[in-house]
Amino acid sequence: MSSTQYTKKIALVDCNSFYVSCERLFNPKIRRKPVVVLSNNDGCIISRSNEAKALGIKMGEPYFKEKDIIVKNDVQVFSSNYALYGDLSRRVMRTLKRFNCDIEIYSIDEAFLDLSNYSDNEIEDVGKEIRNVVLQWTGIPTSIGIAKTKTLSKVANHIAKKKQSGLVSLIGVENIDPILEKVEINDVWGVGKQLTKFYHNNGIYNAKQLKNKSNTWIKKNSNVLGSRTAMELRGIPCIDLEKINTKRKSCVVSRSFGKRAESFQELKEAIAGYSLNASEKIRSESLVAKSITVFIRTNPFQNRYGFYSNSKTIDLPMATNNSIEIVKTAVSGLETIFKNGYRYQKAGVMLSHLSDSNNGKNLFSSERDEKINSLMKSIDNTNYKYGRSTLSLASAGVHKKWNSRRQHYSKIDTADFYSLPTIKN
DNA sequence: TCTGGGGTCCTAGGACCC
DNA sequence: TCTGGGGTCCTAGGACCC
Numbered sequence: 348m349s350s351t352q353y354t355k356k357i358a359l360v361d362c363n364s365f366y367v368s369c370e371r372l373f374n375p376k377i378r379r380k381p382v383v384v385l386s387n388n389d390g391c392i393i394s395r396s397n398e399a400k401a402l403g404i405k406m407g408e409p410y411f412k413e414k415d416i417i418v419k420n421d422v423q424v425f426s427s428n429y430a431l432y433g434d435l436s437r438r439v440m441r442t443l444k445r446f447n448c449d450i451e452i453y454s455i456d457e458a459f460l461d462l463s464n465y466s467d468n469e470i471e472d473v474g475k476e477i478r479n480v481v482l483q484w485t486g487i488p489t490s491i492g493i494a495k496t497k498t499l500s501k502v503a504n505h506i507a508k509k510k511q512s513g514l515v516s517l518i519g520v521e522n523i524d525p526i527l528e529k530v531e532i533n534d535v536w537g538v539g540k541q542l543t544k545f546y547h548n549n550g551i552y553n554a555k556q557l558k559n560k561s562n563t564w565i566k567k568n569s570n571v572l573g574s575r576t577a578m579e580l581r582g583i584p585c586i587d588l589e590k591i592n593t594k595r596k597s598c599v600v601s602r603s604f605g606k607r608a609e610s611f612q613e614l615k616e617a618i619a620g621y622s623l624n625a626s627e628k629i630r631s632e633s634l635v636a637k638s639i640t641v642f643i644r645t646n647p648f649q650n651r652y653g654f655y656s657n658s659k660t661i662d663l664p665m666a667t668n669n670s671i672e673i674v675k676t677a678v679s680g681l682e683t684i685f686k687n688g689y690r691y692q693k694a695g696v697m698l699s700h701l702s703d704s705n706n707g708k709n710l711f712s713s714e715r716d717e718k719i720n721s722l723m724k725s726i727d728n729t730n731y732k733y734g735r736s737t738l739s740l741a742s743a744g745v746h747k748k749w750n751s752r753r754q755h756y757s758k759i760d761t762a763d764f765y766s767l768p769t770i771k772n
Numbered sequence: 773t774c775t776g777g778g779g780t781c782c783t784a785g786g787a788c789c790c
Numbered sequence: 791t792c793t794g795g796g797g798t799c800c801t802a803g804g805a806c807c808c
Binding site: 572 | 804805806807808
């Protein structure tokens with residue numbers, strides 16, 4: 348007779364092949380076909396259906412390298428549509444919040460839930476229920492891993508991905524060593540390329556071996572992060588759930604160009620556009636930036652025309668989210684690093700040292716500042732209502748020859764009435 | 773011809789100070 | 791031959807994540 352137990356329980360809910368699942372939602376014909384979604388600029392493969400994985404198409408691989416397999420097997424290809432994925436992500440997260448627990452939205456397609464309020468006995472059923480409800484309400488299939496720590500829930504999730512049920516709980520499992528033994532060390536959360544190399548050199552090839560390594564060895568040979576991973580594998584929680592509302596510390600907008608850019612004018616348009624984007628983003632989160640970094644670079648994979656990469660960081664006299672000021676500062680930064688004679692492949696803007704905007708008021712705010720603030724607000728509102736970049740500043744340019752490639756775009760926009768899918772009888 | 777974008781955290785080492 | 795010692799703060803770059 349076991350009494351009702353309430354051990355610590357963290358669930359990791361992960362959407363299966365998220366971007367592919369989003370495209371499939373609006374295109375039932377590709378439900379059983381191999382499908383891939385490409386990164387910005389149609390550069391790399393960043394989401395694959397199981398059928399595509401089975402063909403040997405690799406994650407993160409450049410599109411052109413997999414093109415042969417793709418054509419030969421009639422793989423369906425999509426350019427990424429982040430407006431769509433963002434919208435569906437919000438629907439999934441909103442659904443998860445209904446389960447009355449603490450939630451950390453970890454990425455666009457993943458969330459940690461603290462399910463400690465449910466008893467050990469009912470936890471599997473709760474997991475099943477979450478999967479079913481998310482699938483019913485949003486159409487997105489998920490995998491769920493449940494365990495005592497975040498790292499272990501990642502492990503459980505990893506195993507769940509390969510299971511028909513899509514659910515694995517390690518709660519109540521007396522000895523998890525046989526399970527951890529089958530998890531390769533590089534599949535453990537927090538262990539990347541470099542750490543894998545280091546662990547291999549020390550005879551650690553799977554999660555069980557790291558878990559059972561002595562404390563003295565861990566302390567001597569790894570930093571805080573490494574120690575934390577080892578502890579978490581032992582079932583001792585070291586990484587807390589990060590509740591929503593934690594504000595971000597930086598904001599980056601960067602893009603590769605569809606066509607290489609060479610002139611200052613082209614780069615200026617790009618930088619101005621990214622700056623506008625970034626200022627709009629931080630305004631929507633009531634943040635102000637204290638410094639701006641501009642960076643430009645040529646293609647690192649191709650040195651035929653010479654490689655050049657540089658960046659410039661400028662501190663602002665006063666933190667701001669004013670588009671005009673940010674664009675001006677960014678362009679002046681660009682002037683200091685731009686060099687003629689290179690074929691630029693990528694550029695970006697980073698706003699950092701972000702802090703709360705206090706509604707734009709501070710000790711020194713003047714009437715003029717108030718006017719600028721209300722101008723910014725009306726730009727944001729108009730752009731929100733009538734689509735991005737309806738109103739923008741002249742320096743952002745109108746030609747945009749350098750704009751991204753997006754050859755396989757699905758044109759689905761859940762926020763746009765006219766592109767909602769039609770349901771046929 | 774064609775190789776994404778956006779984050780966080782940690783650490784070594786430089787600058788500066790007494 | 792041999793060029794203080796120790797503290798703090800900041801930043802660039804690395805490693806990792808999705």
